[in-house]
Amino acid sequence: MFKIHYFPAPGRAEVSRLCLTLGGIPYEDVHYTGATFAEAKAKFPFAQVPVLEFPDGKMLAQSGAIDRYTAKLAGLYPEDPLQVAFADQAVFLLNDFTDLFTSTYSLPLEDKIKARQEILAGKGGEKLKMLEKLVASAGGGYLAGDKLSFADLTLFVSFSTMICGQLDGMPKDLLKDYPALQAFRNKIAAEPGVKAYYDKHSDGFRAAFKPDA
Amino acid sequence: MFKIHYFPAPGRAEVSRLCLTLGGIPYEDVHYTGATFAEAKAKFPFAQVPVLEFPDGKMLAQSGAIDRYTAKLAGLYPEDPLQVAFADQAVFLLNDFTDLFTSTYSLPLEDKIKARQEILAGKGGEKLKMLEKLVASAGGGYLAGDKLSFADLTLFVSFSTMICGQLDGMPKDLLKDYPALQAFRNKIAAEPGVKAYYDKHSDGFRAAFKPDA
Missing domain, CATH: 1.20.1050.10 (Glutathione S-transferase Yfyf (Class Pi); Chain A, domain 2)
Known part of the structure; x- marks a missing residue:
């Protein structure tokens, strides 16, 4: 299953959450607080969230990349x-x-x-x-x-x-x-x-x- | 023919110039100085350049959009x-x-x-x-x-x-x-x-x- 790593707030993860939801693609929201993020951040590509984690463990950072990719999966990226x-x-x-x-x-x-x-x-x-x-x-x-x-x-x-x-x-x-x-x-x-x-x-x-x- | 409206410098127009050039797609570089841009800017969507002008006169602003679009035209946008x-x-x-x-x-x-x-x-x-x-x-x-x-x-x-x-x-x-x-x-x-x-x-x-x- 996909995982979206971010804080609980909408912020920079919300577009990809909506894309996966509207596309009927199951995903897990992994939420951080300031403290748990400080502990976890070394595992993310650029020490930042949001990160989209693929079912195989690969990680994609940068909301601009995540949003467009999840939009494609969900049919929310125009064909033209x-x-x-x-x-x-x-x-x-x-x-x-x-x-x-x-x-x-x-x-x-x-x-x-x-x-x-x-x-x-x-x-x-x-x-x-x-x-x-x-x-x-x-x-x-x-x-x-x-x-x-x-x-x-x-x-x-x-x-x-x-x-x-x-x-x-x-x-x-x-x-x-x-x-x-x-x-x-x-x-x-x-x-x-x-x-x-x-x-x-x-x-x-x-x-x-x-x-x- | 496409037109790229920008200053002579590489700046935010250079990626799209390279994409069209590498793709063998003819285009005209329309160059501005500070003064000629001040006169012309009202005609651009957000009073900014770069702008890609289509052969039919339609205009596309924002280098992030222009770069990806010209990359697609030129085969420089991955299929996967x-x-x-x-x-x-x-x-x-x-x-x-x-x-x-x-x-x-x-x-x-x-x-x-x-x-x-x-x-x-x-x-x-x-x-x-x-x-x-x-x-x-x-x-x-x-x-x-x-x-x-x-x-x-x-x-x-x-x-x-x-x-x-x-x-x-x-x-x-x-x-x-x-x-x-x-x-x-x-x-x-x-x-x-x-x-x-x-x-x-x-x-x-x-x-x-x-x-x-």
Whole structure:
């Protein structure tokens, strides 16, 4: 059986968890705390998680690689290379947004909140406007062709994470100024497989991964 | 014909230029200066380059998307999803390394040099050691299976860029402490199609993209 090694939070493992779940591929979630990860990390390729462990014990690191691979297994990777290109474009634009916050994670709480608010008021807001335009151009549909793909799941997980309360300084109503992003998050949250997953996994921050009430 | 919109430098367009060239797919390089880019940028999807323009005028942004798409066109994207996963893993690990330097580009020269040296002495050096180990594990071969892929070209372009003198504070002999990375850069530089490209395009920084003397 596949194993996904990560912390309990959605974070960088959630897209691959959703892919395997939606694809009906059994896997085991192996969860770490800060302390158990510190003990275990030497066994992972780059001392990092998430890691996808194959049934034969081989390990794959890097969520960008894991997400695309599990999407292929699950039929959530478009067959048309051109559709993949536009799926990738959306995911890499999202990465540009989330990367802006990398340096904030290690800051003390007050500085973290201030730094994140400054990013949202500047470059982060610009990227969100680009994402809004990109998602709006899909006209209420999926990001790549007429089928759900890893790109939809990636944006869904990221937008849900932003509003779930896990990230100090990220307002829970962040998406209210981005109606296309909000509608898109809701659309993916209402996908039967996605909805069933969060009906089952509604612990902690995952309450915010459900469709808006 | 395809067009690649970018600055003249190798940068984030070079992998796709190499893919199209090696695949024998004609394309036009459209070069910008700071000033002409400022005039043109509104026409690009996210006001950024590189952009791949399709023969029908459609535009694809984000080098991660462009590189993989042009690799598929050129037969430089592995057919086996597992090999793609390990190609992606290498490229995303490299991205972790290069992303460390993002905040340095806008610094004044002296601060830039200092910041880059600090990164190389800390987290950057750690990532280079991981890349060294990953490349060494390929045992002198390619990163994904027994064929050249976009992952090899991506690491080649990045290592060549590091030592070409374009990045202030990045020592030209950086790879001397990483023998597997140095040998790997040389191996890819000596690929007939790659070598032919840099025999033709040996302007400025591209002199350092040739095999070591």
